[in-house]
Amino acid sequence: xxxxxxxxxxxxxxxxxxxxxxxxxxxxxxxxxxxxxxxxxxxxxxxxxxxxxxxxxxxxxxxxxxxxxxxxxxxxxxxxxxxxxxxxxxxxxxxxxxxxxxxxxxxxxxxxxxxxxxxxxxxxxxxxxxxxxxxxxxxxxxx
Amino acid sequence: xxxxxxxxxxxxxxxxxxxxxxxxxxxxxxxxxxxxxxxxxxxxxxxxxxxxxxxxxxxxxxxxxxxxxxxxxxxxxxxxxxxxxxxxxxxxxxxxxxxxxxxxxxxxxxxxxxxxxxxxxxxxxxxxxxxxxxxxxxxxxxxxxxxxxxxxxxxxxxxxxxxxxxxxxxxxxxxxxxxxxxxxxxxxxxxxxxxxxxxxxxxxxxxxxxxxxxxxxxxxxxxxxxxxxxxxxxxxxxxxxxxxxxxxxxxxxxxxxxxxxxxxxxxxxxxxxxxxxxxxxxxxxxxxxxxxxxxxxxxxxxxxxxxxxxxxxxxxxxxxxxxxxxxxxxxxxxxxxxxxxxxxxxxxxxxxxxxxxxxxxxxxxxxxxxxxxxxxxxxxxxxxxxxxxxxxxxxxxxxxxxxxxxx
Ligand SMILES: Cc1ncc(COP(=O)(O)O)c(C=O)c1O
Numbered sequence: 001x002x003x004x005x006x007x008x009x010x011x012x013x014x015x016x017x018x019x020x021x022x023x024x025x026x027x028x029x030x031x032x033x034x035x036x037x038x039x040x041x042x043x044x045x046x047x048x049x050x051x052x053x054x055x056x057x058x059x060x061x062x063x064x065x066x067x068x069x070x071x072x073x074x075x076x077x078x079x080x081x082x083x084x085x086x087x088x089x090x091x092x093x094x095x096x097x098x099x100x101x102x103x104x105x106x107x108x109x110x111x112x113x114x115x116x117x118x119x120x121x122x123x124x125x126x127x128x129x130x131x132x133x134x135x136x137x138x139x140x141x142x143x
Numbered sequence: 144x145x146x147x148x149x150x151x152x153x154x155x156x157x158x159x160x161x162x163x164x165x166x167x168x169x170x171x172x173x174x175x176x177x178x179x180x181x182x183x184x185x186x187x188x189x190x191x192x193x194x195x196x197x198x199x200x201x202x203x204x205x206x207x208x209x210x211x212x213x214x215x216x217x218x219x220x221x222x223x224x225x226x227x228x229x230x231x232x233x234x235x236x237x238x239x240x241x242x243x244x245x246x247x248x249x250x251x252x253x254x255x256x257x258x259x260x261x262x263x264x265x266x267x268x269x270x271x272x273x274x275x276x277x278x279x280x281x282x283x284x285x286x287x288x289x290x291x292x293x294x295x296x297x298x299x300x301x302x303x304x305x306x307x308x309x310x311x312x313x314x315x316x317x318x319x320x321x322x323x324x325x326x327x328x329x330x331x332x333x334x335x336x337x338x339x340x341x342x343x344x345x346x347x348x349x350x351x352x353x354x355x356x357x358x359x360x361x362x363x364x365x366x367x368x369x370x371x372x373x374x375x376x377x378x379x380x381x382x383x384x385x386x387x388x389x390x391x392x393x394x395x396x397x398x399x400x401x402x403x404x405x406x407x408x409x410x411x412x413x414x415x416x417x418x419x420x421x422x423x424x425x426x427x428x429x430x431x432x433x434x435x436x437x438x439x440x441x442x443x444x445x446x447x448x449x450x451x452x453x454x455x456x457x458x459x460x461x462x463x464x465x466x467x468x469x470x471x472x473x474x475x476x477x478x479x480x481x482x483x484x485x486x487x488x489x490x491x492x493x494x495x496x497x498x499x500x501x502x503x504x505x506x507x508x509x510x511x512x513x514x515x516x517x518x519x520x521x522x523x524x525x526x527x528x529x530x531x532x533x534x535x536x537x538x539x540x541x542x543x544x545x546x547x548x549x550x
Binding site: 053077 | 164486487488489490492493494497504505506519520548549
């Protein structure tokens, strides 16, 4: 599936919820289901610091596609992190770099991402794109 | 029973009467900043709509009026703290600015290599970092008073730390993260016994505890207006005259000078020596109104009522399974910090916010203190005079819901 197809699917999922409780149960559930990041990847260089909770982001490239694994101490952030990786992981680097993540607004989570100081999500998104950029430029030089 | 009519008090705070996420707002983040009563809001707009002018320099009507209101506010702070004179009150951006002023003037002028500065484990970053910067520059040594598991200073250890090398002791009056009220009089007297200067961070104290700088015999005390029902981004510093007079100025510019030439500049008298540039006149003026508001309710009445809330909330929260209160000092201001087994504080904060309840989660700008307790942070509810037991009940219900969601 493309980035936008996955986004549209998430938006559809959220349309089922008419109150905050359903929405948060869904996010918390995603957080609980996201596998813990392997200890070897929980190194300092993979840390994205929010003011309140730590997010770890590990990225690798395989066959021109970028894969992400991530984790957080806080379960709601972990749920949000899970959504971001679901949308971007396994996509071609060029697509990731130009991706417009409209689902965040559509599902009413923009305010979470706006709290830059209290969670590392904005920084995480930026870092995901940076990895994609790094992988494409590496490719360009090795070609 | 409380002397305060809470319904009447609540009417005076317009911001409280709104819904957040479809629920009536419960504001329990008062240690971060208190809300403002209508009189303070009116004082701000009254200044701008009635007598805005630059102070101390104009000779016209508005300038005179603004200058007298500005200086009247200084006088009201003098009375609030029972300072000997209003020259000893310096306007600042707040507590942080006050501590930085002291470290950049007194600290840089009078401390040298090997001198010791004592702070405590429960300091806010604003009473840690300025001293670390000074230590780095001057080669001074920072010493830290340890605390007990209940969150009280280990006073014996403090007394043993003191020596003729101690030049500054700077300690928080009431902890923003734990609520602990420290024995500041004993701390100050002990500092003086070795010839050190005593500084008190009163950011969390002014809205709960009557402060008398003369009976405390404190050398410097700093506070922020915004934690005292006043405007944000301003506060004041009290310093003893003999210290302020011998301290060099910090920021240079207009207002703080007597005469300027390219060969030599002479500085103004205190307090103006430390107030370079056009100050925050509107907020200074409104702080006076905030102090009048507090005086009218009576600090002892406010505090008695808050202590009732604190006791009630402590009982109710302690009854929640898996919840632990962090900070169990015998004397506390109305701050409750807690952790819940298996739940990250940020998740608590987000889910309470969905229910219209504003608390603070995280490290509260006291990271070394969190390290002392081996935790990433806490959730903190802090109460002001307009809070109610019914709101505490909502918090308890909210937390039950948080547990249902997360466990
Ligand atoms: C104990 C304590 N000290 C200092 C400060 C800093 O105050 P301000 O940010 O107003 O300078 C605070 C505010 O959070 C505080 O709680």
